[in-house]
Amino acid sequence: MNYFPEFTAFLRNLQDRITGELDQLEHDQGSSIQFQSDEWKGEDWLAGGGRTRVIEEGLVLERGGVNISDVHGQLPDDLAQKMPGDSRDFRAAGISLVLHPRNPHAPTVHANFRMICRGNPESPEKLWFGGGGDLTPMYLYEDDAAHFHSIWRSVCEAHSNVASYAKMKKDCDQYFYLPHRKEARGIGGIFYDYMQESPTEMLAFSRAAGNAFLDAYLPILRKRSIQPWTAEEREFQLWRRGRYVEFNLAFDRGTQFGLKTGGRIESILMSLPPLVRYKYNYTPAQGREAEIMAVLRTPRDWI
């Protein structure tokens, strides 16, 4: 059973729906900025290709990318050793998105859903699923965090044969963590990887989770992106974005994998924020800024 045709068709459709809704939101708020689409082909050992969609300088989204890709090839030695399976034949398909809103009260979000196989996709030696979604608020809104988590919990509960919200929530807190700062990147969500059991059910779960993304994020973005904000809040946002860059470049396995394997750099690094401020030894002492930093040092249950 080759799962790739169904999954890649789903990914194209999901990308269309997500960028369509986000374009609509830009339009509703009076902006003429829309996502731009780039089809690309793989290079070197990675054949196949993808469709990168990026928005920059929108009113709502200061920068964001929603990318799909479906690549295949013969794994080089170093990579072959790091993944389940023995075959050299490799294929990976997925959607990956990061959205950086302009408004400091609107959280940055990341989501990713992918399927990877070694061997012939018609009868894979190994086939596994990975993905998840997580939220990085600059300012804490507990109701946003509860809403975001409750959507993922519902999806997990509807697919409880393969998905556990409790485990995926904990794994998310562990993965999106800056060990040198002893801080979480954000307030979490769900994260899963190397899911090899029950591929039919995992494909159904991946579809359901992908479909849930807009439910999880769009209401938050719509509400927060019309709040007024101050210059001080903007500065705090630029500083918080520096942590996002630290995590993505120094720790994120997906980014490092991409940079070291000849992935399409501009698609991978669309995850970086548009504008970032680094400051020496800054720690907010009080107020809403200190509140979120305290939350990042101590993961919470949000629902």
Added chain:
Amino acid sequence: MNYFPEFTAFLRNLQDRITGELDQLEHDQGSSIQFQSDEWKGEDWLAGGGRTRVIEEGLVLERGGVNISDVHGQLPDDLAQKMPGDSRDFRAAGISLVLHPRNPHAPTVHANFRMICRGNPESPEKLWFGGGGDLTPMYLYEDDAAHFHSIWRSVCEAHSNVASYAKMKKDCDQYFYLPHRKEARGIGGIFYDYMQESPTEMLAFSRAAGNAFLDAYLPILRKRSIQPWTAEEREFQLWRRGRYVEFNLAFDRGTQFGLKTGGRIESILMSLPPLVRYKYNYTPAQGREAEIMAVLRTPRDWI
């Protein structure tokens, strides 16, 4: 023979001279901003400490750090395997600096001089030296590049028993390289590491190289930081700084070592630029912007 007392005294003095000259330059250009000094003590397995000096929002230097440290401890397993020698006793002393000027015509600079030992510093099992200096211009000035390199070449020639400009220049081009971009970080300088032979001569070379830093950089900074610049040049500078962040967080061995070993994070990450702009798929097509990018793809001999 314990080389640490002489080297650490030299480092303190060198830090004073470098920050003193840079403070003076700020003052000469009408700024009241000066370097701020933080003495710190090591934590966990790293005892000892250091003195971090940072300047932010100066007229000449938008952000910069000149740090010295002298730390020691018992190496943990994973680190012990990655370095020459068997002893658990470890000591490292050095100066590390990164300066990010405000003016897009003034180049960013990095320099570092360090001495590391395993075993008792009185009679080390292994003792080695590392360091160098390299320049990252946003806009190419060939005479600046030639001047910068000629100073390092003179230092190497005066210590030709231990130092080869040709080798150290080549090693610098190889080290400060972004493989995923197929670009150099800048126009190079010198780089050396794991120099274990002739420690007395290497110490003399390290002192000479440290002393040469101001000769190599200050004339360039003084000249370029009073040039007029446009908003477009400023934008190009912010974009170029993104590459600096990519290299430092994703590839620099020193930064990764520091982040993963409990070094003082705010001293390590003073290397990051003050303000950075990420843009999707931007490549300058012509003019001065395209000129520097072409140079970064093809290392040159500057003298």
